[in-house]
Amino acid sequence: MRKKGLIFLIIVAALxxxxxVFVTDRWIERRVERLAxxxxxxxxxxxxxxxxxxxLSLSWEGLQVTDPDDTWTNLFETGxxxxxxxxxxxxxxKVVVEEFELQGLxxxxxxxxxxxxxxxxxxxxVGQSKIVQSIEQNVKTEIESYPLLNLGLLEGTVDLDEIWExxxxxxxxxxxxxxxxxxxxxxxxxxxVGELPGEVxxxxxxxxxxAIQIQQIExxxxxxxxxxxLRLIEEKNSDYLxxxxxxxxxxxxxxxxxxxxxxxxxxWVDEDYRRVLAMAGLPEFSRETVSAMIFGRPVAExxxxxxxxxxxxxxxxxxVGKYIPAKxxxxxxxxxxxxxxxxxxxxxxxxxRLMLSxxxxxxxxxxxxxxxxxxxxxxxxxxxxxxxxxxxxxxxGLDFAAVVDSRDDEPREQLELSLKGxxxxxxxxxxxxxxxxxxxxxxxxxxxxVDFKGSRFLAEIGFSxxxxxxxxxxxxxxxxxxxxxxxxxxxxKIDEIDLVAAVRQSGDDFKLDMRSNLDDIVLGVLKQVVxxxxxxxxxxxxxRIEDEIGADRDEVESLVEEGEGSxxxxxxxxxxxxxxxxxxxxxxxxxxxxxxxxxxxxxKKQAEEELQKKQDAxxxxxKEALDSLF
Amino acid sequence: xxxxxxxxxxxKVLTSGEHARQIAGGFMLGMMIGLLTMKTLxxxxxxLVLILINVNLAAAVVGIFLFKLIAFLLDPLLNALGYxxxxxxxxxxxxxxxxxxxxxxxxxxxxxxxxMGGLIVALVLAIPxxxxxxxxxxxxxxxxQEKVKNWKIIKILxxxxxxxxxxGVEKLGGR
Numbered sequence: 001m002r003k004k005g006l007i008f009l010i011i012v013a014a015l016x017x018x019x020x021v022f023v024t025d026r027w028i029e030r031r032v033e034r035l036a037x038x039x040x041x042x043x044x045x046x047x048x049x050x051x052x053x054x055x056l057s058l059s060w061e062g063l064q065v066t067d068p069d070d071t072w073t074n075l076f077e078t079g080x081x082x083x084x085x086x087x088x089x090x091x092x093x094k095v096v097v098e099e100f101e102l103q104g105l106x107x108x109x110x111x112x113x114x115x116x117x118x119x120x121x122x123x124x125x126v127g128q129s130k131i132v133q134s135i136e137q138n139v140k141t142e143i144e145s146y147p148l149l150n151l152g153l154l155e156g157t158v159d160l161d162e163i164w165e166x167x168x169x170x171x172x173x174x175x176x177x178x179x180x181x182x183x184x185x186x187x188x189x190x191x192x193v194g195e196l197p198g199e200v201x202x203x204x205x206x207x208x209x210x211a212i213q214i215q216q217i218e219x220x221x222x223x224x225x226x227x228x229x230l231r232l233i234e235e236k237n238s239d240y241l242x243x244x245x246x247x248x249x250x251x252x253x254x255x256x257x258x259x260x261x262x263x264x265x266x267x268w269v270d271e272d273y274r275r276v277l278a279m280a281g282l283p284e285f286s287r288e289t290v291s292a293m294i295f296g297r298p299v300a301e302x303x304x305x306x307x308x309x310x311x312x313x314x315x316x317x318x319x320v321g322k323y324i325p326a327k328x329x330x331x332x333x334x335x336x337x338x339x340x341x342x343x344x345x346x347x348x349x350x351x352x353r354l355m356l357s358x359x360x361x362x363x364x365x366x367x368x369x370x371x372x373x374x375x376x377x378x379x380x381x382x383x384x385x386x387x388x389x390x391x392x393x394x395x396x397g398l399d400f401a402a403v404v405d406s407r408d409d410e411p412r413e414q415l416e417l418s419l420k421g422x423x424x425x426x427x428x429x430x431x432x433x434x435x436x437x438x439x440x441x442x443x444x445x446x447x448x449x450v451d452f453k454g455s456r457f458l459a460e461i462g463f464s465x466x467x468x469x470x471x472x473x474x475x476x477x478x479x480x481x482x483x484x485x486x487x488x489x490x491x492x493k494i495d496e497i498d499l500v501a502a503v504r505q506s507g508d509d510f511k512l513d514m515r516s517n518l519d520d521i522v523l524g525v526l527k528q529v530v531x532x533x534x535x536x537x538x539x540x541x542x543x544r545i546e547d548e549i550g551a552d553r554d555e556v557e558s559l560v561e562e563g564e565g566s567x568x569x570x571x572x573x574x575x576x577x578x579x580x581x582x583x584x585x586x587x588x589x590x591x592x593x594x595x596x597x598x599x600x601x602x603x604k605k606q607a608e609e610e611l612q613k614k615q616d617a618x619x620x621x622x623k624e625a626l627d628s629l630f
Numbered sequence: 631x632x633x634x635x636x637x638x639x640x641x642k643v644l645t646s647g648e649h650a651r652q653i654a655g656g657f658m659l660g661m662m663i664g665l666l667t668m669k670t671l672x673x674x675x676x677x678l679v680l681i682l683i684n685v686n687l688a689a690a691v692v693g694i695f696l697f698k699l700i701a702f703l704l705d706p707l708l709n710a711l712g713y714x715x716x717x718x719x720x721x722x723x724x725x726x727x728x729x730x731x732x733x734x735x736x737x738x739x740x741x742x743x744x745x746m747g748g749l750i751v752a753l754v755l756a757i758p759x760x761x762x763x764x765x766x767x768x769x770x771x772x773x774x775q776e777k778v779k780n781w782k783i784i785k786i787l788x789x790x791x792x793x794x795x796x797x798g799v800e801k802l803g804g805r
Contacts, residue, residue: 005681091733327713332705333667335744338716340723340730 042066043115056085066115079104089346097351105358131455132311138510143300167276171268175552186563193570197240202577208233214595223596241578248571290523291514294432299501349375366390377407395421410454417448433478434487442468457505465497654763656686660693665748671738712743
C-alpha cells in the first residue's frame with residue numbers, strides 16, 4: 001500500500017466535499033438547464049437552484065420555459081419551488097418525487113431575452129407524431145380549399161378572363177400523365193398476350209394427336225402407350241388453357257380498373273372546377289361553404305395549436321414505449337444506452353403528485369393537480385391526469401381536464417376544456433368581410449373536447465355567444481356603400497352565436513364539419529343578392545374547363561376502348577384454339593376406347609374359339625382312350 | 631511529436647528499476663482505464679487500485695494513452711460488441727434487467743454499448759496483457775536494453791522536459 005497514494009486520495013476526497021458544498025448546485029443547474037432546453041427545443045432557465053445531498057431536497061427560486069414557437073415568450077414561468085427526492089430510487093439512478101408544489105405559475109409571459117437555442121441543439125427537439133402531422137396536413141389542406149368570398153361578385157365587377165388566366169388547370173397534365181401511363185400498361189399487356197400459347201402450340205398438339213395411330217393398337221401394351229401419350233397431350237392443353245384463362249381473368253380485372261379511369265378523369269375535372277371557383281371566390285352557396293367562409297380559418301388555427309401540443313405528447317409517449325432499441329451509430333466516445341427495467345421497477349422519472357397554482361396569459365387565476373407525471377406509465381400502470389380550474393374577477397372561468405394514457409400499444413389522449421363567461425366586448429369573431437366588426441357586447445363560452453386514440457382522432461370545438469352586439473361604426477375598407485348596408489342588415493339579425501366544429505380522422509378518412517346559426521342568415525342574404533350572377537359565372541367556367549380538357553378526355557377513352565378490344569380479341573382467340581383442341585382430345589380418347597373395346601372382344605372371341613378347340617381335342621382323345629380299353 | 635512522447639514514456643518505464651510485474655500491472659490497469667470511458671463508475675475502483683497499490687504509474691500513463699487511442703479507433707467495433715452483448719444475446723436480458731434494478735449498479739453505465747464493449751475487451755485482455763508485458767520487459771532488459779541506450783534518439787530524448795517529468799511521476803510511486 002502506498003502512503004503517498006492514500007494521502008493523495010484523502011486530499012481528493014476533501015476537495016470533492018468542498019466542491020460539493022460550493023460548486024455542485026451551479027453545475028447541476030447548468031446540466032439540468034442544458035438537458036431540459038434540448039428536450040424543449042428552446043431555453044429552459046433555472047434561478048438560484050439548490051440541491052442538498054444530505055436531505056436529498058431540490059429547490060429553485062424561479063424557472064422559465066421558453067415557447068419553442070415564439071422564443072420571446074415563455075410557455076410558463078414559476079416562482080419558488082421545493083421538493084424531496086426519494087432515496088431508494090435515486091440509488092438506482094431514478095428520480096421519484098412524491099409531492100411537488102409549483103406556485104406562482106404564469107403562462108405566456110414575455111421574455112427579456114431571446115430564448116432560442118444556438119444552431120445544432122434546436123434540431124434535437126421532440127418532434128411531431130406522424131399521425132398528428134397527417135391530421136395537421138389534412139386540416140391545412142381542408143382550410144386552403146375553403147373559398148374566400150369574391151366581393152367583386154357582389155359589386156358586379158368579376159373579370160372572368162382574369163380568373164381564367166390564373167386558373168392553371170391541373171386535369172390536362174394529369175390526363176396527359178394518365179395517357180402515358182396507360183400506354184405503358186397497354187405495351188406490357190400486349191407483350192404478355194404475345195407470349196401466350198397460340199397457334200404454334202395448338203398445331204404442335206395437333207401433330208402429337210395425329211401421331212397416335214389408333215388402327216395399330218392391337219395389344220394392351222400399345223393401348224397403354226396410346227393412353228399415356230394422350231394424357232400428356234391433354235395435360236399440356238390444360239396448361240395452355242389455364243394460362244389463357246388466367247390471362248383473361250386478369251384482363252377482366254384490369255378492364256374494371258381501366259373503367260375507373262373515366263371516373264378518375266371526372267373527379268379531376270370536378271376538383272379543378274371547385275379549385276377555380278374557390279380561387280376566384282365564387283363558391284357554391286351552401287350551408288357548409290358559408291360556415292367554412294365565416295369560421296374556417298379561426299377554427300383551424302385553434303385546432304393547429306391543440307394538434308401541436310398533442311403531437312409532442314404522442315411522439316414522446318411513443319418513444320419511451322419502445323423497449324428493444326434499434327441499433328444506432330452514435331458519435332465516437334458516446335455509445336448507445338440500452339434500457340433494462342422490470343415492469344415493477346421505478347420509472348426513470350416520476351412526479352407522483354404535482355400541485356400547481358398561478359395565472360394564465362389571459363389573467364385567469366388557476367389551480368390544480370397533475371397526477372403521475374412519469375417517463376413510462378407502464379411501470380406504474382396509471383395514466384397521467386391533469387385537473388385545472390380557475391376564475392377571473394370579471395366572472396370568466398376555466399375548467400380543464402386531461403388524461404394521457406400510453407400504457408397500451410394504442411396510446412390515448414383525452415382533453416376537455418371549458419371557458420365560461422368570457423366578455424366579448426372588443427373581440428372579433430371572424431375575418432369574413434360582412435361580419436368583421438369588433439363586438440360591442442356579449443358573453444361567450446368556449447368548449448373543446450379531444451379524444452385521440454391510436455390513429456383515430458375526434459375533436460369538437462364549440463363556441464356560443466349571448467347578448468351579442470357589433471360595433472358597426474367604422475365601415476370595413478373591403479366593403480363599398482351597398483355592401484356595407486348589406487352587412488349591417490346581416491349583423492342586425494344577430495344577437496346570439498352558436499358554432500360547433502368537429503374534426504374526425506380514422507385511418508385515411510378525414511372530415512371537418514362546421515355548423516353555426518349564422519350560416520342561414522348569411523346564406524339568405526348572399527343568395528338573394530348574388531345567386532344568379534354566381535350561377536352564370538360558374539356555368540361559364542365549367543364550359544371553359546370542358547373545352548380545355550374535352551379532346552384529351554376523348555383521346556384517352558378511345559385509346560382505352562381500342563386497346564382493350566384488341567387485347568380481349570387476342571386472348572379469346574387463343575382460348576378458342578385450346579378449347580377446340582380439348583374437344584379433339586376427347587374425340588381421340590373415345591376412338592381409342594372404341595378400338596380397345598373392339599380388340600378386347602376380338603381377343604375374347606379368339607380365346608373362346610381356342611378353348612373350344614382344345615376342349616374338343618381333349619374330348620376326342622378321351623373317347624379314343626376309352627374305345628381302346630373296352 | 632506524439633510518437634516521440636510515447637517512445638520517451640515507454641523507454642523511461644522500461645529502464646526504471648522496478649519489477650517487471652509492477653510495470654505489467656500498471657500497464658494493465660492503464661489499459662483498463664483507457665478502454666473504459668471515465669464517465670462510468672467502473673473506472674473509479676481501477677483508479678483507486680492504481681493509486682493505492684505498488685504498480686508503475688508511468689506504465690499506467692502509457693497504457694491509458696495507448697488504449698485511449700485504440701478505443702477511439704475501434705469505437706464502432708466496441709459499440710457493436712456492446713450492442714451484441716446487451717441486446718442480441720437475449721438470454722442475458724434477465725441478468726441485465728436484474729442488475730439494473732440494484733442500487734448503485736446503474737451508475738456504472740453498464741447498459742451503454744461503448745462501456746460494455748470496452749469492459750469486455752478490457753477483461754479479456756487483462757491477464758494475457760499482464761503476462762505478455764511482463765515477459766516483454768524481462769526480455770527487453772536481458773537482451774535489448776544495452777543496445778538501445780546507445781541510440782542517438784534515446785540520448786536526445788533523455789534531455790527532454792518530458793523525460794524529467796516522467797522521472798517525477800516515478801518518484802510519486804514511492805520508490
